[in-house]
Amino acid sequence: MSEVKSGSRPGVNAGAPRNPANWPWPFSLSDLTAGLRRLFADPSLTVEDVRPMTLPFQKPAIGKVRGIEVDYRSRKSPASGSAPTQGPLDSVALVVKEPVGSTRIGLAGVGRREVGVYRYLAPQLPLAMPAFVAGSSHGDWLILEAIQVGRTGSRWAKSVYLEAIDGLIRLHDRFWGLREDLNNFPWLSRPLEGDFEVHLRAAEHAIERIASQGEPASLARSPRRLAMLQRLTAQAVDIAAPLRRETATLLHGDYWPGNIAVDRQGRQVVYDWQLSGIGPPVLDLVTFVKKTEWWYPTAPVASEAVVAYYRAGLESLQGARWDDETWSLLWDHALLWRFLQEWLDLLAAIPESLLAASSDQLDRVWLEPVADALERRLS
Secondary structure (H helix, E strand, O other): OOOOEEOOOOOEEOOOOOOHHHOOOOOOHHHHHHHHHHHHOOOOOEEEEEEEEEOOOOOOOOOEEEEEEEEEEOEEOOOOOOOOEEOOOEEEEEEEEEOOOOOOOOOOOHHHHHHHHHHHHHHHOOOEOOOEEEEOOOOOOEEEEOOOEEEOHHHOOHHHHHHHHHHHHHHHHHOOOOHHHHOOOOOOEOOOOOOHHHHHHHHHHHHHHHHHHOOOHHHHOOHHHHHHHHHHHHOHHHHHHHHHOOOOEEEOOOOOHHHEEEEOOOOEEEOOOOOOEEEOOHHHHHHHHHHHHHHOOOOOOOHHHHHHHHHHHHHHHHOOOOOHHHHHHHHHHHHHHHHHHHHHHHHHHOOHHHHHHOHHHHHHHHHHHHHHHHHHHHO
16 A cells, blocks of 8 residues: 555564564464465466555554565476476565554444455456555454555645546446345444444544533534534534435545555555445535545645536436536535544544644634525524
8 A cells, every 4th residue: 555665674584483472463474475376367376475554654544554565476387297497586575454442332343344345346346456466364464565655645646636536436336226135235334324323422422522521622622613513413413414415436435635545667566454334425525525625725725626526427427417406505514424424533542732723724624614604504
């Protein structure tokens, strides 16, 4: 998923006897070997060494992410009557993900969800993804190909942003109206249906913590802002109502430039599928727009242009069309829901010092648009 560099620590010689207690990885050697044999379609492959790799800084991710470099060898096919010989030593860069401590009670584990996407849905997805090497059936860990990144989101041109939206359009088009089919995958999230009450309870508890602890003070000591947060949970059913009436599709759940690697050949590779689910497509688009506004405020394409491009593209592929009034209503409700689902928990946990440092940004990107949407739709 990321460009990697060799770490300074020594590797683990996989061919030599070792104390299993010293094995620093969540997977076994046999897990890794079997996965690489499948990836390279080579049943003779053996792992020779596993070394830690240094990953560059990434925008916030769910769980623990580490890089490894694996040396491996294959047996050469013997000539007639001769014994097999060892091939040359090769290496591959991989990423190990451990989504530990990131699952809300009542929700399918994010790790199990991402492993499920790679195992069962990846062949049907119209997007490039990192190659899947191996993963725990419980989602405790997974091993993926490390992508050699060429351009990070901060260096994207307008055309690259629009290409990412093309990918989102293709994803939503491929699974448009297939709610019943997607229901065969119980590990997918259902934010507005089966998982609704879990998200609502978590948001209510977050507001209670803010009010009872008086932190962050910028929210707890502002009656107007605290009342706004409380309105979100009190009217959550009304917020979800128009979204539930929309045609459902497969959602990435966290689709934005920080989860899209542009490799050195210019190919876009989409990763971090932990929040994938079933729901209205506008939720993915709100995520893309708002996270871009937050992390890349000087992006070379305006949010309005991104939205217009998406609407036109989906109409050309799927024939899905919303008049401006309907779209505006859906956008407001999706904005309110995403803030309730994601940000209330964060606001209750962010230290006051960090919140103060980004208060203007929080007001501009989230609090003011949420307050305006509440006033327009649920006053």
